[in-house]
Amino acid sequence: MCMKKLFLPLFALGLFLTPAFAQQDTVVEEIVARVNNSIITRADLRRNKEQTAQDSREMNLTQAQVEEREKNALRDLIDQQLLIQKAADLGISADADLVKRLDDLRKQLKASSMEELQKVAESQGVSWEEFKSNTKNGILTQKVIGSEVGSHIQVTRDEIQKFYEEHKGELSQPERVRLSEILVSNNPNAPKPEPGKESKFQEPTPTQVEAAKAKAEDIHQRLKSGAKFDEIARKESNGSTAEQGGDLGYFKRKDLARELEDKTFVLKTGEYTDPIRTRQGFIILKVSDHIQAGTPTLENVRDQINEQLYSQKVQPALRDFLTKLREDAYIDIKPGYVDAGASPNQSHLVFTSDTGPKTKQVRGKMGVGKKKTVVVVGKDKHDKTTGSTSELGSAKNDVDAKSKAAADKAAAEQAAAAKAKAEAAEKEKISHMSKKEREHYLAQKKKDARKAAKKDKKIGRQEKKESRKEAKQEKKTSPKGKKGAAKPAAQAAPVKQEAAKPAPKPAPSKEEMDKKVAENAAALAAEQEKLSHMSKKDRQRYQAKKRKEMRKKQQEEHKAAKQQGKPVTSTTGSKGKDDTDTGPKKKKSISWF
Numbered sequence: 001m002c003m004k005k006l007f008l009p010l011f012a013l014g015l016f017l018t019p020a021f022a023q024q025d026t027v028v029e030e031i032v033a034r035v036n037n038s039i040i041t042r043a044d045l046r047r048n049k050e051q052t053a054q055d056s057r058e059m060n061l062t063q064a065q066v067e068e069r070e071k072n073a074l075r076d077l078i079d080q081q082l083l084i085q086k087a088a089d090l091g092i093s094a095d096a097d098l099v100k101r102l103d104d105l106r107k108q109l110k111a112s113s114m115e116e117l118q119k120v121a122e123s124q125g126v127s128w129e130e131f132k133s134n135t136k137n138g139i140l141t142q143k144v145i146g147s148e149v150g151s152h153i154q155v156t157r158d159e160i161q162k163f164y165e166e167h168k169g170e171l172s173q174p175e176r177v178r179l180s181e182i183l184v185s186n187n188p189n190a191p192k193p194e195p196g197k198e199s200k201f202q203e204p205t206p207t208q209v210e211a212a213k214a215k216a217e218d219i220h221q222r223l224k225s226g227a228k229f230d231e232i233a234r235k236e237s238n239g240s241t242a243e244q245g246g247d248l249g250y251f252k253r254k255d256l257a258r259e260l261e262d263k264t265f266v267l268k269t270g271e272y273t274d275p276i277r278t279r280q281g282f283i284i285l286k287v288s289d290h291i292q293a294g295t296p297t298l299e300n301v302r303d304q305i306n307e308q309l310y311s312q313k314v315q316p317a318l319r320d321f322l323t324k325l326r327e328d329a330y331i332d333i334k335p336g337y338v339d340a341g342a343s344p345n346q347s348h349l350v351f352t353s354d355t356g357p358k359t360k361q362v363r364g365k366m367g368v369g370k371k372k373t374v375v376v377v378g379k380d381k382h383d384k385t386t387g388s389t390s391e392l393g394s395a396k397n398d399v400d401a402k403s404k405a406a407a408d409k410a411a412a413e414q415a416a417a418a419k420a421k422a423e424a425a426e427k428e429k430i431s432h433m434s435k436k437e438r439e440h441y442l443a444q445k446k447k448d449a450r451k452a453a454k455k456d457k458k459i460g461r462q463e464k465k466e467s468r469k470e471a472k473q474e475k476k477t478s479p480k481g482k483k484g485a486a487k488p489a490a491q492a493a494p495v496k497q498e499a500a501k502p503a504p505k506p507a508p509s510k511e512e513m514d515k516k517v518a519e520n521a522a523a524l525a526a527e528q529e530k531l532s533h534m535s536k537k538d539r540q541r542y543q544a545k546k547r548k549e550m551r552k553k554q555q556e557e558h559k560a561a562k563q564q565g566k567p568v569t570s571t572t573g574s575k576g577k578d579d580t581d582t583g584p585k586k587k588k589s590i591s592w593f
Contacts, residue, residue: 008031010088017460026549028287030334030412031334031416032041032045032074032079032186032333032334033077033331033332033333033334033339034045034327034330034331035078035081035082035085035330035331036081036085036113036330036331037528038084038085039416039420040074040077040078040081044077045073045074045077046076047201048073049070049073051064052069052070052073053066055069056409068190071340072340072341073339073443074333074338074340075339075340076240076340077494078326078339078341079322080137081139081140081321082326082329083140083144083145083322083325084140084141085323086148087140087141087143087144087328090144090147090148092140092143092144092147093145094136094139094140094469097139097143098132098136098139100134101139102114102117102132102135105117105135108242110240128438129431131274135353145314145321148321149317149318149321150310150314152317152561153310153313153314153317154311155309155313157310160302160305160306160309161298162297163305163308163309164298164301164305168295169295171295171296171301172294173291173293173294173295173296174253174296175252175265175291175292175294175490176250176251176252176289176290177249177250177251177264177267177287177289177290178247178248178249178250178266178287178288178289178290179242179248179249179264179285179287179293180220180229180233180245180246180247180248180285180286180288181233181237181239181241181246181248181283181284181285181286182213182216182229182232182233182236182237182239182246182283182284182286183237183239183280183281183283184213184215184216184219184237184238184275184278184281184282184283185212185238185281186204186208186209186212186280186281187202187204187208187281188212188238191332204281204424209281212281212282213282214284215236215282216282217275217282218298219232219236219275219284220274220275220284223272223284228244229246229272230245230246230247231284232243236244238280238281239283244326245384246286247288249265250289250291253265260276260285263276263285264285264287265290267287267290267451268287268290269287269289269290270286270287270288271286271287272284272285272286272287273285273286274410281312281401285421285497301350304512309370313460320340322341323341323343325345326341326343326346327341327345329345329346331346349416352513364433388537393460404500411428411520413523415522415524415525418525419525419529420520420529422529424586428532431440445533446535447529447532449534449535449538450459450534450535450538453534453538453542456542457541459546460549464548466554494533520544
């Protein structure tokens with residue numbers, strides 16, 4: 001007897017199909033786009049194209065559908081990154097769901113163990129780590145969509161009723177039965193076939209046939225006495241569907257052998273056949289659902305209509321949600337590539353005339369949401385425009401700006417390459433560890449980060465204490481700080497002399513500027529790498545310490561400038577709070593290409 005085969009493509013596990021962190025090679029990939037702190041490479045786009053080609057074969061996609069998916073490839077990858085980052089902001093985890101999903105998939109593919117499932121995945125050209133990453137990302141995106149989009153969508157009874165009345169003709173269907181099986185094999189001790197393979201048939205002996213028949217009749221009597229079909233199927237059936245309670249799915253007329261069709265299509269829902277002799281042994285079939293031909297009643301298709309209406313509503317709502325995520329994010333696209341889902345209101349990275357990448361901590365719109373470190377674009381409100389306004393001077397400024405932009409671009413690529421290389425080395429190191437070693441390594445790394453943060457905090461307290469002590473001593477020894485100090489009765493007015501103007505500093509060479517930009521970019525990359533290994537609490541403490549150090553440095557500069565009689569320019573916001581973060585003070589926005 002030929003049974004229906006259950007197959008689930010390994011890649012069809014979530015809304016998106018490309019891993020968040022691509023498999024790293026020794027060669028640094030070209031960066032196509034940066035979404036906040038994540039990157040999308042040309043290799044990611046290539047894998048997306050390969051997946052589209054595979055789907056076109058398995059799902060019979062039209063040429064227009066294939067072209068549409070290829071056109072939106074970059075958009076979908078950016079969507080995925082935004083949803084994964086949103087899951088992190090919401091504190092959504094997928095670890096437990098990943099274990100369950102992999103186990104369900106193992107059962108569906110009839111793999112006896114996770115090692116066998118790993119072999120099946122690798123046989124389709126995907127590494128096991130990448131496969132698990134794909135699966136986890138699919139779970140995360142589904143959870144975010146469900147909580148942030150799907151939970152706000154409602155389908156009313158009136159909408160279901162209206163759809164049913166307008167589409168009765170389309171809902172018409174042929175007669176179908178849903179069957180479950182209990183198979184009693186002639187040779188139950190024979191090895192089970194491997195997933196996707198058929199075992200060789202061995203002719204049974206008369207003794208084996210009689211034993212199988214007796215067991216099948218005993219099971220039939222137990223069913224008559226009230227035993228549950230699915231429970232017996234799980235315990236007694238020798239078929240490949242035993243773990244699913246014997247469920248075989250739906251069949252139309254002419255899908256089954258004539259003998260089986262005649263014995264099952266006459267049964268009502270819940271009824272089962274007598275033991276039927278087959279080549280493998282004896283089989284008992286149960287009709288768990290019998291759908292008559294024609295237009296079904298509303299109650300029979302209510303769930304189907306509800307799902308279809310929900311799908312129609314969720315797509316535009318999801319696109320609106322993703323557009324809002326874009327407007328709250330910092331996305332940089334390499335020239336020559338297009339994000340089909342871009343919003344006209346989202347931020348764009350541009351070149352300025354500063355000297356390094358500038359960062360700050362910001363919240364979402366209206367000042368709410370979790371703080372995050374971002375690259376600031378544009379000039380600071382205290383920056384002054386320099387350079388000649390003549391045509392010759394303007395041309396020279398343009399050339400200098402382009403040269404500086406090229407240098408910044410090279411430095412940024414160098415920093416990104418260094419970070420990608422470090423991430424690849426770390427990932428490669430972890431991939432060769434056992435689960436226990438990996439857990440111990442990550443725990444030790446986290447412990448070291450906390451220890452370093454604690455040490456920095458202690459040093460900060462000591463420096464603050466010494467600073468207060470020095471300020472107190474300075475106040476005590478200064479003339480204004482002594483009580484009872486009398487001023488002289490008469491004092492000649494000092495002659496004010498004009499201070500000699502310092503000679504202008506020579507303009508830095510291009511090599512010095514390139515070196516400074518590279519150092520700033522490397523420092524920023526190292527700072528971000530350090531923050532990524534800290535817990536949330538340690539990261540907050542570390543950033544608070546950095547802000548205090550920055551304020552202290554500004555106060556010292558302010559004090560020194562005041563003592564020297566120089567004009568003082570405020571570097572704080574309207575509320576007096578410093579909004580710079582952990583990078584060098586003098587920075588420049590950069591392109592990531």
